[in-house]
Amino acid sequence: MPHRTRLLRAVAAALLTTVAVVAPAAAPAAAAPSAAPLVSTPPMGFNDWNAFGCEVDERLIRETADAMVGAGLAAAGYRYVNIDDCWSARTRDADGRLVPDPVKFPAGIRGVADYVHARGLKLGIYGDAGTLTCAGYPGSLGHEDIDARTWAEWGVDYLKYDNCNNQSDGSQADYVRRYTAMRQALDRTGRPIVYSICEWGTSRPWEWARGVGDLWRTTGDISDNWASLRSIIAQNAPLYPYAGPGHFNDPDMLEIGNGGMTATEYRTHLSTWAMMAAPLIIGTDLRTASAETLAILGNREIIAVDQDPLGRQATVVSDHAGLMVLDKPLAGGDHAIALYNATDHLAAVGVPAADTGLPAAPAYRLRDLWTGRSVQAAATIEAAVPAHGTVVYRVRPLRGPETVPPAVTVAATLPTVVPGADSTAALTTTVTNRAPAPVRRVAVTAQAPAGWVVTPAGPDAQPRLGPDRSLATRWTVRAPDDTPAGRYPITVTARYTWGRGRAGATSSELVATVVTAPAAGRWALSKVPAYATANGLGPVEPDQSNGGAGIADGNLITIGGRHYTRGLGTAAPAELVYYLGGACTRLVTDVGVDDEAPAAAPATFTVDADGAVAATSGPLGSGAAPATLTADLTGVRWLRLVTTGAAGAHTDWADPVLSCGGAGPDDPVRPVRQTIFSFEDGTDGFTTANPGTGGAVAQSAAFHTDGSSGLRVETPVPGNWFGAPVPASLDLGGRSGLAFDLRTGDVGSVGEIAVQVGDALTWCQAGRWAWTDPHRSRTITESFDDIECPSGVTLDVTRIRVVWVFLNSGGVVHIDQVRAE
Template sequence: MRAARSRPLGIVALLSSLLITGVAVPPGPALAAPAPAATAATAPPTLAPTPPMGFNNWNAFGCDVNETLIKETADVIVSAGLADVGYEYVNIDDCWSLRERGPDGRLVPDPVKFPSGISGVADYVHAKGLKLGIYGDAGTATCAGYPGSLGHEEIDAQTWADWGVDYLKYDNCNNQSDGSQADFVRRYTAMRNALDATGRPIVYSICEWGQSQPWTWAADVGDLWRTTGDISDNWASLRSIIAQNAPLAAYAGPGNWNDPDMLEIGNGGMTDTEYRTHLSMWAMMAAPLLIGTDLRTASPETLAILGNRDVIAIDQDRLGVQGAVVSDEAGLMVLDKPLANGDRAIALYNSTDTLATVSVPVRDTGLRRAGAYRLQDVWTGEVSQAKSTISAGVPAHGTVVYRVRPLADPTVVPPAVSVGATVGTLVPGTAGTGTLSTTVTNRGVGALRDLRVTARAPEGWTVTATSSDSRRSLATNASLPTTWTVTVPDGTAAGRYPITVTAGYDWGPRHRAASTTSQLVSVVVTAPGDGRRHLSTIVPVSSSNDEGPVETDQSNGGGSDNDGNLITIGGQVYNRGLGTTAPSEIVYYLGGRCASLVTDVGIDDEATSPVPATFTVYADDTAVASSGPVVSGAAPVTLTADLTGADWLRLVTTGNDPTTNAHTDWAAPTLACGGAGPDDPVLPAERTLFSFESGTEDFTIANPDSGGTMARTTTFHTDGGHGLTVATPVNGNWFGRALAEPLDLTGSTRLRYDVRAEEVGTVGEFAVQVGPDFAWCQGGRWTWTNPNSSRTVTREFSELSCPAGVTLDLTQIRAVWVFLNSGGQIHIDNIRAD
């Protein structure tokens, strides 16, 4: 029989055990009895004593999964040495089965994708010394519309066990839930019980996106549980997920892990600095490490990040403690994680957009008192010593992780020296000369001698010190500040440019030479080009927001990235705009080239506010347009702001009650620059393919036997006055239209459509047919829209996969299809290319 999953004792059981064994229990407040939970007669070994490590195909491949991919990935995990550092699971995600169960009610692997079946793939993976994972869903259908396991738990669990599956990722789409925590517990416990009954040890990964706070209940059900929505391969997503998962340290431990989702390292959407932060913070948070990139083509840099033994050792430490947040202020976070050998892992994390000095007094950590401490940087391997403060100059979006322990003789180890710097926004030309400020601090035992500071900028720039850049001696915990002028030559393009600051010095009784370097990323801004533009397509110089990031082309739903809906004010829906929460400020550089801004404003319908908010547009420091107090539920207010001659544009929202923060929307803001007229087209140009203003526009159903209906509606629309209401089957269908003549989309880079779900959520996807044979090219990554929510589904043409030998010829688009599945009503509108 399968060993039962080890589960932690509840509070009452723990206190009872202490009383029985004679251990004194200190007096305290009365404790509420926990909900009844399954118990074991003995304490059997857990299935996941350390966070699971392995691979999952979804982040890089979506639905494009097949036997060859899984087998070749297993090969690389072994040949590249990743198995040697702990990666062992090779997990298959959604889209592996047929869309219908077999006559015996069992799930059937797609014979085209998996000609050897899942059992054959499991045999191959096991022969490599690895383990195989599979995907299921606690709903009537998976997120991609394949059969779900709700009501089929026993037969599906046994099927997976019979195939030799070792790991189950159990998702939450099409869940038919009433939204209560009790329902989540019921659905996920049903599969837990079914897995237990098989007698096969299968690691159980609960993937309900943190919706029911699984960290409060799932330790008695699963081995790990998702704490957040899906990760994306961009910095905003990574930063948001860290912010959500880091505070949950108290809920993790051996056999029970907070899961902030799979790794994006290597997929190309972030820098190596950001990817190192990704692995560093996952290790500090004792998170599962599931690779999500194509290992067959992974670069040496990607493999080096994924294979860092020192970082992995922190994640896999047998003590099994998630690092605790010591401090979290102004975008700088410090985590402290005890390790089994007595060391502490200390992470200095900088989520801001510029170099920052991140510090923590040793007394605020769990380190025992000592005269000095040995710091080993787990990324560079460098060793230094600090007296009483652990500190580093941390690059924007970067993380420095030290393995720290007391040090008896600091004279033989170089001192820890931090180099920090700040610089304002830079404008090309002598009129835009900026100020650079640097600070060098000695954190080691013993003084630095002959300290010299240099600053190096890109070729053609000038950087000149205007205060002292050297000092003969710098004592422990003393600092040398220096100011510099920075001039950027005319013609420099807008962007981010490095400035390198180096402190050279001698240390110790032998006056050994050493240096410390930090790299600051400076921001150069230029004015927008000619024409009328959606302001949401222009990158701001800076932004601040009361809750989470400012959202682009959606409302600010909360503290996470990409958590809003389509902007909706007084029932009017917009697919362009900026979602904020008051108080907020967004700053743009105009360079005196822009004439006006026209925008609708209002409080979003998604989060009604009992108090009004005010929207103000500033040209430089002058208020040029204001809404006055705007109340929730009111129609949008249109503001027209004269920006003539202004260098800077600021969009500011303020709430009339500091305790109530309204979701304040800038809807369809349009900026006119360089002599643009009011009738000029708004850039970037969009081409509407289907707007449903004249009916259903001959939309049909790709698989009519699977079901579905369509009707023109006024219920939801973002273009004109009509949209399309679609009734979808539970397993979904494709809705669209074959074209009488080829459609030429040359110059377009992506397809988009707007969707709103009703009581049941839906996935969204694009496919096109191309050429005389109507070859089918489809995107493999499905966009999920929650019940009673709305969003824009976007797919780059580069993300669409065509059959072997078929080229996606944009001059020969013969059909356009969108995929929806919910078993309920879905509304769509404005299918377009841009």
């Protein structure tokens, strides 16, 4: 995984100054669509944020421009090199103009633009429709005209316009007003500047932003993990009626190459973005990108789908049980058909050709845009798609002789594998001929990892397989005793002849899931991997409530006014499945409907142990006190946590603790936490790092996640660091990072963490700047791996002397339980 550097900001926060707000008096209506769109196909380019955070400078942008040209990405259509947050000085100049940070951009933005333009590329910049950007730099609210003129004079070609510190009343009218103000300011400059609205889908911009922006974010920020990608696809794909040439739904930037997902998942990333006519904005370090990353990003045939002149977003033809089919008409009459498998297992994904926009034909030619292989199919467009994978076919009617190989699908299913000589799993393989003519001499093989035993338990060959006919074979699978828990590939291959005796073969990779029982100890269940989850809305959320369809969009779990920092946020109906293998004895958990849920949303919680009810709550409603369930799990192999009731009810399993391997009630709950500041005896000495900037603290019982008290913090608009020396030098060896709990008031706030280490009290921080909306709560976390110190200093987690948190709401927020995890 490429190293992700973060900006080191020492106590320079003292330089922050308050920015005046001048808001328009009335909300204008959304602009009418222009006759000639500035971008008729989705923009393609690069943005530094996903890989570099705040650590952006002139050298990075210049070297990225050179890398885009040198790697052939510019020739493939990537043309915008976009600078994200943290590029400016902390204050405007005497004339009220934005000023590039003179250290980061000694040649100014104009100089960088000239460099980028000289390479045939275009330059993008970042702004914010609030008083401050998300990282605390000057925002453009009330400064729209002067900022638009400034960017135009610098030669900027693209503006990403964010939504932090927005001072909004939350109405759609306010969003229209703020974003239209910048649209009009950009138009007055006379310079064509692509306008990317980045308000995270909060005000449903697809309903109003056509004619205001050229593209608009439809979701929260993407993260470099499968859960985030899956969630964003689910949110953006249904919005196809709102997109077209010059007005595009934007599901956020690409994470391809940053290391948090597999190559299969990254191919799904690019495939679905192309099908959804989404902007392709690279978010990895192109100077060090691997050949595999460049091959994915540079796939010309996938890019052609994204950049098709029709500018259409694919229609969702079907979406059921994690399997989705997308159909995108292309200029010239072809169609792109994407078969997307969001499940954790190999699956046959298909659609009748008659259900798509394809014209009727006796057969179709299917070109796989990732493998380059073409096959012919009759009435059904189908493929065996790996877990988290996507097959994209370019499809057209097939005419002429049968010179194209047949479409043969090789699917397989395999339940969980438990290692050991006494345990076998049943593998089922299914070979289906989707071609208009028969295939012959069909033979199936299954290849497992070394040491595994796979044996057919039925016929694995057939002399003839007609159109739309299948051969199903059962096998027994045994994994060695010492196989660790994990995922292992099994390759299933069908060999056959077609046409006049031509040899053919089709292979699919099945991923076998090996499970083992949890280790001995008392475990926070939110840290134990589930074998499977099903949720009524969005993903199951560890250690927060289920806020909605997005990932990490909930609050701290809150039941009857009580806050929890550990737990599982679900939405009814939901089910979580865990393999215990007879190694555990007890589960104790609080349950209830989260306070954020509507009052009329009762739900019932059931603990199922090997098919028997081990504990149940009865109906619980929003606002009710939490109920405690205790379940005897002695000898239980499979644990299921089930919620039923009102659809979409926010159902919480709060502070669930699983005891395994003889663990006693007094054993610590793992992973073990170490509280640093709890505020039970007062403010714990908290003060501000920059007294001249403002801010005050007081003990408060209004919000607490541990004990009975937390800390009330009055924060200045520019923000300040709040913290205190620890009683003794902290040795946090063996811990992974720091965290604290935050609840905002009438305005949102940034949350960030820094430490001072060693006798020199060296300042080290991460530059993550997590944003929390008004009247929301969350745990702010920071990994030690992402905390950076000045050049020449290594973070010594055994000698932490001071811990700081950054807050900048311009109002009152509450925090509690500053801790190591």
